[in-house]
Amino acid sequence: MTKLSQAIALATAMTAGLVGTTTAQAEVEVSASASVANMYLWRGTDLGAQGVPAISGDLSVSSGGVYGGVWTSSGDSSAGQEYDLYVGYGMETGDVALDISYWSYIYPGDEGDDIADLHEIVASAAYKGASLGVYYNIDQDEDEGTDYIYTTLGYGMDKFSATYGMTTYSDTEDADYAHLDLSYAYNDNISFTLSQVVSSDVDEEDGGPDRSPKVVVSYSLPIEL
Numbered sequence: 748m749t750k751l752s753q754a755i756a757l758a759t760a761m762t763a764g765l766v767g768t769t770t771a772q773a774e775v776e777v778s779a780s781a782s783v784a785n786m787y788l789w790r791g792t793d794l795g796a797q798g799v800p801a802i803s804g805d806l807s808v809s810s811g812g813v814y815g816g817v818w819t820s821s822g823d824s825s826a827g828q829e830y831d832l833y834v835g836y837g838m839e840t841g842d843v844a845l846d847i848s849y850w851s852y853i854y855p856g857d858e859g860d861d862i863a864d865l866h867e868i869v870a871s872a873a874y875k876g877a878s879l880g881v882y883y884n885i886d887q888d889e890d891e892g893t894d895y896i897y898t899t900l901g902y903g904m905d906k907f908s909a910t911y912g913m914t915t916y917s918d919t920e921d922a923d924y925a926h927l928d929l930s931y932a933y934n935d936n937i938s939f940t941l942s943q944v945v946s947s948d949v950d951e952e953d954g955g956p957d958r959s960p961k962v963v964v965s966y967s968l969p970i971e972l
Contacts, residue, residue, distance in 0.1 A: 775810040782967035787820065790897060790912055791926025791944050792956055795821075804970075812838050814848075827856040835869070844873040876903045887917070906932045922949035924956050938965050 787794045787801035795801055800821075807816030815834035835848025852865040871880040882897040894917040901910040910928040924947035930940040940963040949955035 775808060777806075777808050777972050779806045779970040779972055780804065780967055781970060782965055784963055784965035786961065786963055788940065788942055788961060788963050790914060791924070791928070791942055791961075793961055812836050827854065829854055842875050846871045846873075877901070878903075908932075922947050922955045924948065926956075936966055936968060938967075939963070940965075 781804040782802075784801050784803075786799075803818065803820040805816060805818040807814060809815075813834075813836050815832075817830055817832055819828075819830035821828065830853055832851045832853065833848055835846060837844065837846040839845075846869075848869045850867045850869060852867075854864060866885050868883045868885060869880065870883075871878060873879075878899070878901040880899040880901070882899075884895055884897075887894045895914055897912065897914050899910055899912045901908060903909075908930045910930070911925065912928070913923075913925045915923050924944055926942060926944045928940055928942045930938060932938045940961075942961045942963065944956045944958045947955040947958070951958050
């Protein structure tokens, strides 16, 4: 399997994949949350078995712009259980926010046949409601299908946000593709996302990404520590 689909997204701030922890406070802050969604959406693709919800949780620690934590999910239909470790640094100056982080995507149940752990360096910049994120997979391997860079462009206003994500492979045999996500945060807990693959070098019947529109409903709840 290749994790080239948000999403997951991870659930990451304004995009399918954009981590936005930037704090100037010197004291240590610890936070946690749990969430459930009707599907595991990762970069425009539903990774889970059809009709099976995705359950996830996270625990993070931050201080003075430095942060780290763990995010875990019930996983997708190919890889099973997943947990992600991350560490990074974010800063703000005026209306500009900058962030760089390291992510390790780990699959404890993987026997090493088709699914490999992945590691990404993520750099992002935001200005007011606009954002740019670049996800570079440091395990570049054409044979494993991990020779890619994922880029996001996002914009958010009030409860609405839009994200355009592009996956680009260095190996032309793999399918470059792009997706568009439109999201609405009903409140602090409930959100809705409409995701659509808008372009692909390979048709769906030839192994390209699923082009059917996807509607994701998620509910998240902070955990008091």
